[in-house]
Amino acid sequence: MRAVKISPSILSADFARLGEEVRAVDAAGADYIHIDVMDGHFVPNLTIGPGVVKALRPHSAKVFDVHLMISPVDLFVPEFAKAGADIITVHPEAGPHLHRTIQLIKSLGKKAGVSLNPATPVDAIQHVLEDIDLVLVMTVNPGFGGQSFIKSQLPKIRDLRARIDALGKQIDLEVDGGINPETARLAIEAGADVLVAGTATFTGGPEQYAANIRALR
Numbered sequence: 001m002r003a004v005k006i007s008p009s010i011l012s013a014d015f016a017r018l019g020e021e022v023r024a025v026d027a028a029g030a031d032y033i034h035i036d037v038m039d040g041h042f043v044p045n046l047t048i049g050p051g052v053v054k055a056l057r058p059h060s061a062k063v064f065d066v067h068l069m070i071s072p073v074d075l076f077v078p079e080f081a082k083a084g085a086d087i088i089t090v091h092p093e094a095g096p097h098l099h100r101t102i103q104l105i106k107s108l109g110k111k112a113g114v115s116l117n118p119a120t121p122v123d124a125i126q127h128v129l130e131d132i133d134l135v136l137v138m139t140v141n142p143g144f145g146g147q148s149f150i151k152s153q154l155p156k157i158r159d160l161r162a163r164i165d166a167l168g169k170q171i172d173l174e175v176d177g178g179i180n181p182e183t184a185r186l187a188i189e190a191g192a193d194v195l196v197a198g199t200a201t202f203t204g205g206p207e208q209y210a211a212n213i214r215a216l217r
């Protein structure tokens, strides 16, 4: 099977010990650190802002994979870039001009990602595919950890795999939501090469994290 990167979502970490949790998943073999930013408007939950990202930055040298579920998004892109994000991912519904938002992210020297909600078709991002570094397919409705994987998204992952391969460009195909060892296999078979995992990474306490991550690969 294809080699995959694992991006633990710190949404499922102990928020009272976030720095330690980031160090623990870094040591356990995480490739990226997935940071879910929610505004209570674009999605029905509130999480963290750029101040927390900045505070976490000294705790890991791994790629900070920042998933912005906020609208309007452009105002905050420079804040997250300054705070230490490496990849900044936005949803096409989060602003009026997706192409402009991507250019903004790239002008700040960061990698640009675009995320598709379960109801958002691949065609919504075809016009920017060659400009971006990552596509994030949501396999739950964004907002919360611990939800079940929506299998109807598998054809979308396969479609994106084909479009990315046809382009011949290095673009991460990341899948987020309900990932466990069983659904990880489905996502990888469909063509994913980065898996976000919150619940599946952070169960069992820090001494389990390495085994949890290994089980997903």
Ligand code: DX5
Pocket (backbone or CB within 6 Å): 009, 011, 012, 034, 036, 067, 140, 141, 142, 143, 144, 145, 146, 147, 176, 177, 178, 179, 196, 197, 198, 199, 200
């Ligand atoms: C959901 C977030 C996910 C979430 C995944 O809106 O984007 O990153 O933390 O959590 P699990 O892995 O528990 O489904």
Ligand code: ZN
Pocket (backbone or CB within 6 Å): 009, 034, 035, 036, 067, 176, 196
């Ligand atoms: Zn996410």
